[in-house]
Amino acid sequence: MSGERLTMRGFQAMKLLEQGVSRDEVAERTGLSEVSVWKYAKKLGLVTRRCEPRDWAPVQAALDDGLTYRDVAEKTGVPIGSLNDALRRGVVTSGRYRASVTREKLRQTLGNHPDVDALVEVLWKGLRK
Secondary structure (H helix, E strand, O other): OOOOOOOOHHHHHHHHHHOOHHHHHHHHHHHOHEEEEEEHHHHOOOOOOOOOOOOHHHHHHHHOOOHHHHHHHHEEEEEHHHHHHHHHHHOOOOOOHHHOOOOHHHHHHHHOOHHHHHHHHHHHHHHHO
């Protein structure tokens, strides 16, 4: 949008947006696409989130339980794309790199240590945080 000339429809859209007309209504009245109207609204600083901020605690709990991303998405109703975005931004964290670690593999790694079961549980809890 920057550097572009404002068309008559664009000017009309911005005026309607400033008056508080909804983006859908502006698109209908001006014949502009919803995306174009959204861009004008953004330029005016009027773009807000379409939904309430998400509560990520249930998602984090499901990830901590070791569920796959697909299972987390199904259990919590969070789209997989949103889950991936949240993981990338650090909103939630995953032990994906630890997914291949199992209690049995820990036992095998520790070998014949006399307190192997206690160590496995301590390590397991540490890995799941």
